[in-house]
Amino acid sequence: MNFKKSLLVVPMSMSLLIPTAxxxxxxxxxxxxxxxxxxxxxxxxxxxxDLSEHAFLAVEAMRRGAEGAKDFQAAVNELKNNTDDLTKxxxxxxxxxxGDAFKKMWSxxxxxxxxxxxxxxAKDEGAKKKALSELDDYSKDFAAFLSxxxxxxxVASDATKGLQSxxxxxxxxxxxxxxxxxxxxxxxxxxxxxxxxxxxxxxSSAITSQMPDKFDNTKAVTPAADLRSNLNYLLxxxxxxxxxxxxxxxxGAKDFQAxxxxxxxxxxxxxxxxxxxxxxxxGKKFKEMWSxxxxxxxxxxxxxxAKDENKKQAAKDALNExxxxxxxxxxxxxxxxxxxxxxxxxxxxxxxxLITAFDDYAAKDYDKAWDKIDMAYDHMFxxxxxxxxxxxxxxxxxxxMKGMPSDMPKTGLGGSQQTDYFEWFLLALVxxxxxxxxxxxxxxxxxx
Amino acid sequence: MKKWIIGVVAVLAVxxxxxFYQQPFGGGTQAKETVNNGKHMxxxxxxxxxxxxxxxxxxxxxxxxxxxxxxRKFTDQSYQGIVPKKIMIPKIKxxxxxxxxxxxxxxxxxxxxxxxxxxxxxxxxxxxxxxxAVIDGHVDSYRGPAIFFHLKDLKKNDKxxxxxxxxxxxxxxxTKIESYPNGEAPLKKIFGPTxxxxxxxxxxxxxxxxxxxxxxxxxxxxxxxxx
Numbered sequence: 001m002n003f004k005k006s007l008l009v010v011p012m013s014m015s016l017l018i019p020t021a022x023x024x025x026x027x028x029x030x031x032x033x034x035x036x037x038x039x040x041x042x043x044x045x046x047x048x049x050d051l052s053e054h055a056f057l058a059v060e061a062m063r064r065g066a067e068g069a070k071d072f073q074a075a076v077n078e079l080k081n082n083t084d085d086l087t088k089x090x091x092x093x094x095x096x097x098x099g100d101a102f103k104k105m106w107s108x109x110x111x112x113x114x115x116x117x118x119x120x121x122a123k124d125e126g127a128k129k130k131a132l133s134e135l136d137d138y139s140k141d142f143a144a145f146l147s148x149x150x151x152x153x154x155v156a157s158d159a160t161k162g163l164q165s166x167x168x169x170x171x172x173x174x175x176x177x178x179x180x181x182x183x184x185x186x187x188x189x190x191x192x193x194x195x196x197x198x199x200x201x202x203x204s205s206a207i208t209s210q211m212p213d214k215f216d217n218t219k220a221v222t223p224a225a226d227l228r229s230n231l232n233y234l235l236x237x238x239x240x241x242x243x244x245x246x247x248x249x250x251x252g253a254k255d256f257q258a259x260x261x262x263x264x265x266x267x268x269x270x271x272x273x274x275x276x277x278x279x280x281x282x283g284k285k286f287k288e289m290w291s292x293x294x295x296x297x298x299x300x301x302x303x304x305x306a307k308d309e310n311k312k313q314a315a316k317d318a319l320n321e322x323x324x325x326x327x328x329x330x331x332x333x334x335x336x337x338x339x340x341x342x343x344x345x346x347x348x349x350x351x352x353x354l355i356t357a358f359d360d361y362a363a364k365d366y367d368k369a370w371d372k373i374d375m376a377y378d379h380m381f382x383x384x385x386x387x388x389x390x391x392x393x394x395x396x397x398x399x400x401m402k403g404m405p406s407d408m409p410k411t412g413l414g415g416s417q418q419t420d421y422f423e424w425f426l427l428a429l430v431x432x433x434x435x436x437x438x439x440x441x442x443x444x445x446x447x448x
Numbered sequence: 449m450k451k452w453i454i455g456v457v458a459v460l461a462v463x464x465x466x467x468f469y470q471q472p473f474g475g476g477t478q479a480k481e482t483v484n485n486g487k488h489m490x491x492x493x494x495x496x497x498x499x500x501x502x503x504x505x506x507x508x509x510x511x512x513x514x515x516x517x518x519x520r521k522f523t524d525q526s527y528q529g530i531v532p533k534k535i536m537i538p539k540i541k542x543x544x545x546x547x548x549x550x551x552x553x554x555x556x557x558x559x560x561x562x563x564x565x566x567x568x569x570x571x572x573x574x575x576x577x578x579x580x581a582v583i584d585g586h587v588d589s590y591r592g593p594a595i596f597f598h599l600k601d602l603k604k605n606d607k608x609x610x611x612x613x614x615x616x617x618x619x620x621x622x623t624k625i626e627s628y629p630n631g632e633a634p635l636k637k638i639f640g641p642t643x644x645x646x647x648x649x650x651x652x653x654x655x656x657x658x659x660x661x662x663x664x665x666x667x668x669x670x671x672x673x674x675x
Contacts, residue, residue, distance in 0.1 A: 040643065152674065153644070155645075155673060155674070155675055156675070157675055158576075198528070201578065202578065205578045205643040205644070206643070208643040209642070209643035209644045212643070219641040219642065219643055220578075220643055221578045221579060221641065221643070222641050249500060249503050250498070250500070252498060252500065256503060256506060257506045257509075257510065260503075260506055260507045260510040261510040261513060261514065263510070264507070264510040264511045264513065264514035265514045265517065267511070267514065268514040268515060268517070291511055294507065295504070295507065298503055298504055298507050299504070301500065301503065302500045302501065302503055302504065305497065305498035305499070305500040306497045306498065306499070306500070307497045308497075401640055401641055403551075403569075403571030403572055403639070404635055404636070404639045404640060405551055405555055405556055405557040405569075405635065405639060406554075406555035406556070406635075407554070407555060407556045407557075407631070407635075408556065408557065408628075408630070408633045408635070408638075408650060408666045409556055409557040409558065409559045409584045409650060410556065410559060410652070410661075410662050411559055411584050411585060411586050411587060411596065411650060411651045411652045411666075412586055412587040412588050412594075412651070412652030412656060412662065412663045413563075413586065413588055413589050413590045413594075414588060414590070414656035414658070414661070414663070415588040415589045415590045415591045415592045415593075415594075416587065416588035416592050416593045416594075416597065417588070417655065417656045
């Protein structure tokens with residue numbers, strides 16, 4: 001049943017992707033214009049998606065483990081699906097055996113996190129320590145695996161540090177949640193998600209430098225690819241945090257305020273990203289519209305709680321109106337490079353994913369709810385490509401590689417080759433002094 | 449005996465019908481099934497509408513707080529490059545402080561102020577990050593040899609070390625040494641994008657041309673990070 005639906009979903013959300021991708025491809029390497037859709041940038045975005053979703057789902061699953069939530073198993077299942085996606089990514093580059101080896105290690109590390117959650121529940125300090133030490137060993141083993149697979153392009157010591165940081169983020173987010181420090185818990189969740197984008201940046205660069213021909217010799221790190229990846233981060237995080245805030249809202253959960261705070265911080269970051277391209281005025285306008293649409297979702301949650309069908313419909317209507325206005329805003333900002341109808345379709349898809357994920361959760365159909373959450377998360381990577389593509393096409397100059405000097409530095413003054421007149425002058429002085437001394441001694445001896 | 453059973457069934461039937469009449473297929477009333485001594489019992493639980501009026505104001509206050517907050521700083525530095533402080537190349541006995549330069553007025557990469565220092569091109573990549581990090585140094589001063597005088601003696605696989613402010617040490621291995629006539633150096637290869645973690649050292653080489661006040665070639669040592 002879900003399969004059929006996902007077939008429906010894909011072509012609709014692709015509509016945001018195709019127009020820009022087609023145009024962007026036409027302008028790629030021949031003209032030398034910057035573009036977001038290069039094979040290397042695609043690889044980076046795929047890894048952005050699957051790695052960051054791992055962090056998001058891991059935090060959420062652990063949190064559900066802590067509170068014994070009814071959708072714990074559904075969240076864990078989604079985390080397992082994500083592991084399968086990552087395994088496919090690895091296998092597509094390094095073959096099935098590497099994929100299998102990856103899956104084994106990756107699943108084991110998720111198991112250690114589960115051990116930590118269980119040990120926390122049982123207040124078993126010994127078991128907690130054991131889980132942490134297993135995770136520490138894993139960070140070294142997995143770093144060695146990555147370094148070996150990439151022929152040393154991923155430096156093992158960097159990967160170890162990166163993995164330890166990932167472990168620190170997840171454990172920290174979980175501990176803070178258990179301790180009731182929700183602000184800290186959500187801050188660390190955001191850190192955990194953000195961190196994965198550095199991993200995908202590093203890993204995609206390593207893979208593309210290892211097999212440049214497979215990726216048309218394109219680069220994973222360019223100003224255009226960076227913009228796309230930044231939008232990947234902020235838009236996907238928006239979708240993920242929005243689903244959680246809505247659930248917390250209907251549950252009247254203690255961490256609702258903190259999850260709304262995380263979502264608001266994300267909005268702030270997105271507005272700044274828009275302002276960095278289109279100026280402060282546009283950033284402000286963006287923030288207004290974006291915050292209002294989250295407000296409509298909040299209204300929908302409230303109406304669901306109150307069982308007020310009219311108000312639910314009113315919230316949906318407002319969201320529909322927003323999708324038109326926001327699509328026009330983006331199309332106007334990008335001079336039509338990101339077409340309005342594509343954005344609107346994408347947004348309606350986004351809205352329907354969040355609403356149904358929430359409705360399913362409220363109806364306690366948790367498997368369905370987490371399926372939709374996954375879709376909503378993945379969907380944002382297409383939106384991001386469409387918007388980033390439009391921005392780059394509109395402003396190619398801003399996304400040219402910057403900071404290239406027009407000439408080499410002048411790193412020599414010639415002193416090791418040049419005839420040095422000063423030395424001749426010194427030599428002459430010495431000779432003069434010697435002559436004078438000789439003359440003086442001659443005279444002196446005559447006088448004696 | 450039988451009449452008694454019929455009576456019980458009839459009463460139960462009335463209760464079931466009443467319940468069904470009230471709430472056909474749920475919708476406000478939650479039917480909750482629990483297992484009791486192996487028998488299934490139907491337990492009814494009324495779920496009241498929730499008053500969630502506070503969530504609007506909580507969302508608004510979150511927005512206000514987010515606007516007032518300072519930009520968030522990510523603490524994680526594991527994959528970030530470093531600002532280089534010091535360079536060591538044991539093979540040619542180079543140990544020097546690293547200055548920072550940008551572009552000169554005429555668009556060239558800047559050079560270090562001291563002839564015993566080197567300079568990192570701060571508009572390019574950072575060492576330890578992805579991309580071409582570039583460091584230049586003088587081959588000579590007005591008076592004689594300078595810090596990169598012996599750069600041309602480096603061979604493939606020789607090691608170069610970079611130290612950051614935080615004491616982090618990066619190791620690079622020389623991959624190639626090239627000399628280019630003035631104006632013919634491949635700037636994109638030296639400064640442009642790459643998927644690798646490169647460190648490229650530049651100095652002058654060839655013959656000093658007094659009329660042009662510069663050497664006629666540039667030497668580039670390419671190296672890639674190994675640890």
